Amino acid sequence: MQISRRLFLKYCGASSLVLASCGIDSRGPDGSLEQRDDLASVLPPGAGARVIWLTGSGCGGCSVSFLNRFSTTAPVSAADVLMNVAVVGFQPVIMAAAGDQAVAAAEAFYAGGEGTYVLVVEGAIPTAFNGAACVLWRDASGQDVTVLQAVQRYAASATAILSIGTCAAYGGVSAASPNPGAVQGLSTATGLKTINIPGCPPHPDWIVAGLAGVLSDAPMSLDAQGRPESIYGSNIHVSCPRNQGASTVFATTHGVDNQCLRQLGCRGPVTTAPCPSGLWNNGRNWCVDANGPCVGCTESSFPQVGLRTPV
Amino acid sequence: MATVKIIDPVTRIEGHLSVQVTLDAVGGVQQVTDARASGTLFRGFETILQGRPPTDAPHISERICGVCTVAQGLASVLALEAASGLTVPDNARIMRNILNGADFLHSHILHFYQLSLLDYMDGPARGPWAPTWSTDKRITGSAASTLFSHYQTALDMRRKAHELGALFGGRMPHPPSTVPGGFTTTPRAARISAAASLASELVSFVQGTYLPDVETVATAYSDYSAVGAGPRNLLAFGVFDLDTAGSSKLLRRGRAEGGSTSVQALDVNAITEAVTYSWYQDASPVGPSAGTTVPSYPKNTSAYSWLKAPRYSGKVYEVGPLARMWINGSYTRGISVMDRHRARAQEALLIAQAVQQWIPSLSSSGSVYNQYTVPSSASGVGLTEAARGALGHWVSISGSTLSRYQVVTPTCWNASPRDDKGALGALEQALVGTPVTNADEPVEVMRVIHSFDPCLACAVHVARPGKGATVTRLGTAC
Numbered sequence: 171m172q173i174s175r176r177l178f179l180k181y182c183g184a185s186s187l188v189l190a191s192c193g194i195d196s197r198g199p200d201g202s203l204e205q206r207d208d209l210a211s212v213l214p215p216g217a218g219a220r221v222i223w224l225t226g227s228g229c230g231g232c233s234v235s236f237l238n239r240f241s242t243t244a245p246v247s248a249a250d251v252l253m254n255v256a257v258v259g260f261q262p263v264i265m266a267a268a269g270d271q272a273v274a275a276a277e278a279f280y281a282g283g284e285g286t287y288v289l290v291v292e293g294a295i296p297t298a299f300n301g302a303a304c305v306l307w308r309d310a311s312g313q314d315v316t317v318l319q320a321v322q323r324y325a326a327s328a329t330a331i332l333s334i335g336t337c338a339a340y341g342g343v344s345a346a347s348p349n350p351g352a353v354q355g356l357s358t359a360t361g362l363k364t365i366n367i368p369g370c371p372p373h374p375d376w377i378v379a380g381l382a383g384v385l386s387d388a389p390m391s392l393d394a395q396g397r398p399e400s401i402y403g404s405n406i407h408v409s410c411p412r413n414q415g416a417s418t419v420f421a422t423t424h425g426v427d428n429q430c431l432r433q434l435g436c437r438g439p440v441t442t443a444p445c446p447s448g449l450w451n452n453g454r455n456w457c458v459d460a461n462g463p464c465v466g467c468t469e470s471s472f473p474q475v476g477l478r479t480p481v
Numbered sequence: 482m483a484t485v486k487i488i489d490p491v492t493r494i495e496g497h498l499s500v501q502v503t504l505d506a507v508g509g510v511q512q513v514t515d516a517r518a519s520g521t522l523f524r525g526f527e528t529i530l531q532g533r534p535p536t537d538a539p540h541i542s543e544r545i546c547g548v549c550t551v552a553q554g555l556a557s558v559l560a561l562e563a564a565s566g567l568t569v570p571d572n573a574r575i576m577r578n579i580l581n582g583a584d585f586l587h588s589h590i591l592h593f594y595q596l597s598l599l600d601y602m603d604g605p606a607r608g609p610w611a612p613t614w615s616t617d618k619r620i621t622g623s624a625a626s627t628l629f630s631h632y633q634t635a636l637d638m639r640r641k642a643h644e645l646g647a648l649f650g651g652r653m654p655h656p657p658s659t660v661p662g663g664f665t666t667t668p669r670a671a672r673i674s675a676a677a678s679l680a681s682e683l684v685s686f687v688q689g690t691y692l693p694d695v696e697t698v699a700t701a702y703s704d705y706s707a708v709g710a711g712p713r714n715l716l717a718f719g720v721f722d723l724d725t726a727g728s729s730k731l732l733r734r735g736r737a738e739g740g741s742t743s744v745q746a747l748d749v750n751a752i753t754e755a756v757t758y759s760w761y762q763d764a765s766p767v768g769p770s771a772g773t774t775v776p777s778y779p780k781n782t783s784a785y786s787w788l789k790a791p792r793y794s795g796k797v798y799e800v801g802p803l804a805r806m807w808i809n810g811s812y813t814r815g816i817s818v819m820d821r822h823r824a825r826a827q828e829a830l831l832i833a834q835a836v837q838q839w840i841p842s843l844s845s846s847g848s849v850y851n852q853y854t855v856p857s858s859a860s861g862v863g864l865t866e867a868a869r870g871a872l873g874h875w876v877s878i879s880g881s882t883l884s885r886y887q888v889v890t891p892t893c894w895n896a897s898p899r900d901d902k903g904a905l906g907a908l909e910q911a912l913v914g915t916p917v918t919n920a921d922e923p924v925e926v927m928r929v930i931h932s933f934d935p936c937l938a939c940a941v942h943v944a945r946p947g948k949g950a951t952v953t954r955l956g957t958a959c
Binding site: 218225227228229230231232233234235237238239240247248249252253257258259260261262263264265266267268269271272273274275296298299302303304305306307308343344346347348349350351370371423424425426427450451452454455456457458459460461462463464465467473475476477478479 | 487488489490491492493494495496497499521522523524525528529532533534536537540541544545546547548550587591595596599603604605607608609610611612613614633636637639640643644646647648649650651652653654655656657658660662663664665666667669672675776778779787848849850852927936
C-alpha cells in the first residue's frame with residue numbers, strides 16, 4: 171500500500187491532518203464551494219489504492235451520495251477519487267465489466283494476497299433462505315454466490331473493511347422490523363471488525379474521510395458503534411443552531427423556519443453526526459434547515475418504528 | 482444448437498440483476514431466441530411498512546431506491562393524501578415538482594454517461610473502466626476522448642442537479658421534506674436565486690452536450706434504432722402536477738397499444754400482478770390493493786425471480802421516459818434502444834426547462850403545509866413517475882397504523898419475469914431477436930438491458946438453463 175498511502179497524503183495535504191483536510195469541510199449556510207483544483211491526469215493502470223466495493227441489500231443511495239463529493243481539497247470529486255486516488259476493481263454501479271469479467275476483476279485483486287486491497291461494503295447482509303435473498307453473482311462452477319459468502323471471502327484478506335451506510339454498519343432499513351430477510355450488518359454477519367461509516371445515506375465527505383483514514387497511518391479512534399470519532403463526535407442537538415437553550419422556540423407544525431423540531435419528532439438529541447456544521451450537497455442545505463426533523467439515520471437504532479415520535 | 486449465456490452480475494444498473502439469454506442462428510444470423518431476467522434481491526418493504534404509523538411511510542419508502550428516492554417518497558405521500566382526501570398548497574406542489582425534476586435530471590444524466598456510454602466506447606485503462614469487452618466499440622480516438630471528458634462533466638452536472646434538489650429537499654438523496662399535507666421547506670429568496678442559477682446550468686448542459694452526445698451515439702449505432710422494440714405497449718401514470726387536483730400534468734397519464742400513437746385512458750383497476758414465476762406464495766393475479774408479498778424460496782424449478790409480473794388487462798407494457806414522452810405526444814419517432822436514449826434526453830430538456838419556469842413561481846411568503854391528521858381507517862393509491870417509469874403505492878390504514886402496503890415499481894413492469902400465461906416481460910421480449918456477434922462478449926444484450934435503465938433495489942435472481950442447451954460461462958474463467 172506504499173503508493174496509495176503516499177498518494178493519499180499528497181492529495182490530502184500531507185501531515186497528520188488527513189481526516190480534517192480530506193474529509194469534513196466546515197462551511198456556513200451560504201458557503202457553497204465553487205472554487206476547485208483541476209483534476210490531475212489519470213494515473214497509470216494499476217496505480218492507486220486497490221478497492222473492492224460490494225453492494226448487499228440496500229438502495230444504492232450510498233454510491234449515489236459518494237458521487238456527490240465536492241470539495242476544494244483533493245480529492246475534489248468522485249471522479250478525482252476514481253482517476254487519481256483509488257483503483258476500483260469491482261463497483262457494480264459504475265464498472266465497465268459485466269458477468270464473469272466483473273467477477274474476475276474482483277478475484278484478481280483477491281489473488282494479490284493479504285493486505286493488498288480495501289473492502290468497501292454498501293448494503294446489508296441477508297441471511298434468510300440461506301442467503302439467497304441477495305445473490306451477487308454465479309461463480310465459475312455455476313454456483314450462486316451470496317453477498318454473505320462474498321464478504322466472508324474478501325474480508326479475510328482485506329487491509330481494512332469499511333461498512334458504508336447504516337445498512338452495512340448495523341442492518342438499517344434493510345433489517346427493519348420484522349426483518350423478513352433476516353438481515354444483519356456486516357460486522358454481526360461475519361464476526362469481523364469493521365470501520366463503520368453510517369448514515370442513510372452517509373455524507374460523501376464521511377466516505378472519503380473513512381477511506382483516507384484507512385489508507386493513511388494516522389490512528390483512527392472508533393466509538394462504541396465502530397464509527398470514527400473524528401467524524402461522528404458531536405451530537406446534532408448540541409450543535410444545532412436552532413438550539414438556543416432557554417430561549418428555544420419549539421415548532422408545532424411543519425413549514426416554520428428557525429424553530430426547534432423536537433416536538434415534531436426530531437432525533438437530533440440522540441444522534442451524532444456533523445450535519446449542522448458540514449451541511450449537505452456542497453453546503454446547500456441540511457435536513458433541519460429545511461424544517462425536516464432529523465431522522466437519526468446515523469444510529470444503529472435507525473429506523474425504529476415511529477420515526478416521528480418525539481424523543 | 483442453442484447456447485445459453487448468463488450475464489451475472491449485470492452491472493451499471495442499480496440493484497441486482499441476472500440475465501440469461503439463449504443464442505441461436507436464425508436466417509444465418511446469431512441472435513437471442515429466448516431471455517430470462519431475474520431480480521436477485523428480496524427486501525420485503527411491504528412487510529416492513531405494515532404496523533407502522535403512516536407518517537413513517539415516506540421516510541421508509543424513499544429508501545426503496547437511492548436513485549429515484551424522491552419519487553418513492555412522493556408516491557407514498559400521494560397515497561396517504563388520497564386516503565385522507567387532503568390537498569396541498571401551491572408552494573408545496575411546486576417544490577415537489579422541482580425536487581422530483583432535479584432527481585430526474587440527476588438520474589437521466591447518470592444513466593446516459595455513467596451507466597450506458599461504456600457499452601459503446603472504452604474509458605481509461607484502469608478500474609472501474611477496465612477490464613471491458615472489446616467487441617463492437619465503434620466510437621474511438623478523439624470522439625471517444627471528447628465523450629469521456631463529457632462523462633466527467635456529467636458527474637459534475639448530476640451532482641449539481643442534486644444540489645438543486647437539496648436547496649428545497651434539505652439533502653439528497655433521501656430528503657426529509659416531502660410529508661403528507663405538503664412540504665417542510667420554505668422557499669426563501671436565497672434558495673430561489675441559487676436554484677435558478679443551477680437550473681440554468683442544467684438546461685445548457687442538456688441542450689448543448691447531452692442531446693448532441695446522444696445523437697453522436699445514435700448515428701454511430703444507427704442499427705440500434707431497429708433493435709430492442711419489446712411489447713410496443715406503453716404506459717404512463719403521469720407526473721409533475723400543474724394544478725392542485727393533479728388533473729393537469731407536465732407529462733400526462735395514459736397508455737398506447739401496439740406502437741399506436743392513439744392514447745387511451747388508464748384504469749388503475751386493470752393492473753394485476755402475477756407471481757407464477759416469482760419466489761412468492763402462489764396466488765391468482767390480483768390488483769396491488771389486494772396483493773400480498775409472502776416469500777417462498779425455494780419454490781419450484783420454474784420460478785426464477787424476486788420480481789412480480791405486473792400486467793395491464795393481462796398484457797405486457799413498457800414504462801419509462803419513452804412511454805411518458807409517447808403518451809404525451811412529445812416523441813413518436815419509434816420504439817427501440819436508441820429511441821429510449823433519445824426520448825430520455827429530450828425529456829431531460831423538457832423537465833429542465835419546466836423546472837426553470839417553476840422556480841420563480843414560488844411565493845416566499847406562501848404556505849407550504851396543510852395539517853395532516855392520521856385517519857383511523859382509510860385506503861388510497863399514489864400514482865406518479867420515477868425517472869425510470871410508472872410508480873404506484875397502494876396503502877391501507879386500520880387502527881391508525883398501516884395495515885397493508887404494496888409497491889409496484891417501474892422495473893417490475895420492465896424487467897418482470899414471465900406471467901401466469903407464460904408471456905415474457907418487456908425487457909425479455911426486447912432481448913429476443915437482438916443480433917449477437919460474439920457469444921463470449923454479448924455487449925448487444927447489455928445495450929438492450931441498459932436502454933430500459935433497470936433499477937432493482939426492490940427485487941433479484943436465479944436463472945436456470947433450458948433443456949437441450951449448452952451452458953457456457955461468459956468471459957474468462959475466474
